[in-house]
Amino acid sequence: MGGREGESERGPSIAVAMVVPVTEAEGPGRRYALWVQGCPLRCPGCCNPEMLEFAGGERRSVSSLIAEARAAEVEGVSLLGGEPFAQAAGLAMFAEGVREAGLSVMIYSGYTLEELRGRARDEPGVGRLLAACDLLVDGRFEAAQRSVRRRFIGSDNQVLHFLSERYQADDPRLGGGNTVEIRMRGGEITLNGWPVLGARTRLVR
Ligand code: SF4
8 A cells, every 4th residue: 555665676675764774762672773764644744744744764775674674783673664564575575584694573563553454464564574583663653652651652552463473562772661762964963762743763964
């Protein structure tokens, strides 16, 4: 639904809004975080409004992203957006490629797990991406239920699902409140890990 799957001369590609090569605010341990460009949902108060349109972002080959994530010396990758499952086939290849190197995969989706399992019946890419996912944070962002008390959760309706044996609910790194990282790159200050209404990642140009 509403995806922007792509091919380039270098094989399958993904529309990327932002990459943070190493972060500790988007999942357990040190993680390579990739925000995709484009989301068909429109949650009021969305933290990343600049990532909603499918036009835009940078088209990157899946192979180059796999190589970059493998070189980052991280525990795993986190996929955010935008909506990762709008580019499910390309991201499934990415997730499978980093898993071969022993990295874990965490995904933040606006769809519920139930919705994704329903879509997987007709969309093989959705099923493959779910199968390559260890941790899933699911559901729309509900501004009225915004939360900073549950680590990695933006609003209280969202659920952290354990889709493999890789992580357990008693992992202390999954508990506590949200954390925030602020970094300056070039002339831009970015913030991640915190559900700021309306503009999470780009504060100042
Ligand atoms: S909060 Fe997430 S699911 Fe909702 S509109 Fe924004 S990017 Fe899409």
